[in-house]
Amino acid sequence: GESVGLHLPTLSVQEGDNSIINCAYSNSASDYFIWYKQESGKGPQFIIDIRSNMDKRQGQRVTVLLNKTVKHLSLQIAATQPGDSAVYFCAAANAGNMLTFGGGTRLMVKP
Amino acid sequence: ETGVTQSPTHLIKTRGQQVTLRCSSQSGHNTVSWYQQALGQGPQFIFQYYREEENGRGNFPPRFSGLQFPNYSSELNVNALELDDSALYLCASSGTGLYGYTFGSGTRLTVV
Numbered sequence: 001g002e003s004v005g006l007h008l009p010t011l012s013v014q015e016g017d018n019s020i021i022n023c024a025y026s027n028s029a030s031d032y033f034i035w036y037k038q039e040s041g042k043g044p045q046f047i048i049d050i051r052s053n054m055d056k057r058q059g060q061r062v063t064v065l066l067n068k069t070v071k072h073l074s075l076q077i078a079a080t081q082p083g084d085s086a087v088y089f090c091a092a093a094n095a096g097n098m099l100t101f102g103g104g105t106r107l108m109v110k111p
Numbered sequence: 112e113t114g115v116t117q118s119p120t121h122l123i124k125t126r127g128q129q130v131t132l133r134c135s136s137q138s139g140h141n142t143v144s145w146y147q148q149a150l151g152q153g154p155q156f157i158f159q160y161y162r163e164e165e166n167g168r169g170n171f172p173p174r175f176s177g178l179q180f181p182n183y184s185s186e187l188n189v190n191a192l193e194l195d196d197s198a199l200y201l202c203a204s205s206g207t208g209l210y211g212y213t214f215g216s217g218t219r220l221t222v223v
Binding site: 036041042043046049091096098099100101103 | 115169201
């Protein structure tokens with residue numbers, strides 16, 4: 001089955017700097033990947049997604065990169081703000097749209 | 112457009128009891144799935160419902176069961192509660208042809 005892991009449990013960045021959160025997945029058949037942000041007491045909130053036929057997708061201040069060769073994806077947040085402080089999860093979807101989540105990275109933004 | 116709503120928000124149960132958690136899907140969404148999130152971990156897939164039928168299940172025992180109703184709302188039932196069932200239970204909905212899910216804020220279940 002699929003397993004999804006994150007490289008760091010905690011990431012601390014200075015306000016205004018760029019943040020990079022990494023994730024590895026195991027199942028090369030996974031064809032859709034999503035990044036979620038989860039704030040304390042709330043459910044996961046969609047940030048950005050990418051399909052396996054793409055290697056990069058950009059949103060507002062966020063970019064997701066997918067490297068299928070090494071089964072790795074990353075989330076880049078530009079000009080990190082205090083409101084970006086949260087736990088970030090990557091998730092891989094199988095053909096039935098069932099998600100396998102990684103363990104999460106806590107992003108802490110220092111003022 | 113309303114999002115996904117779950118009830119109750121918090122619940123305390125005794126080991127061995129049964130619990131029912133409820134979820135209203137986002138308007139226009141016909142698929143619902145449930146996830147269990149233990150403290151400090153990522154959500155784990157429990158099962159998924161589409162057109163009132165279970166069409167996918169994770170590694171959870173049969174005492175975890177569910178229902179989806181004609182209006183696409185859903186219930187998660189857990190029998191014979193164990194201490195390890197203490198977690199945040201998340202409901203998520205999606206629409207036909209859409210990937211990914213919209214999540215509710217969850218029900219925090221504590222088993223004592």
